[in-house]
Amino acid sequence: MTARGPKDDEERFKALLALMQGRGRSIADVIEELTGEVPSEDTVEAVKNRLQMAQDSGEHVDILAVVQAMNDLASQWA
Secondary structure, three states: OEEOOOOOHHHHHHHHHHHHOOOOOOHHHHHHHHHOOOOOHHHHHHHHHHHHHHHHHOOOEEHHHHHHHHHHHHHHHO
16 A cells, blocks of 8 residues: 555545545554554554655655564564
8 A cells, every 4th residue: 555645736625525524544544454463653653754754755655565664673673
């Protein structure tokens, strides 16, 4: 699953409208759906930071790849 910022004002409006109608999901929920495990607060924070960096630069983010990289790093330190 990848994420990106809205490409124009219309897309931004549609996203905000969906959130206001309760159709949004938390980052933790998305990570849990992708991995089948409840993510740690550190993992959620890392994904949030990566999403913000991507939004600033206009690039796409592969959320699962970010989570896997965090898990790999944690395994190396264990």
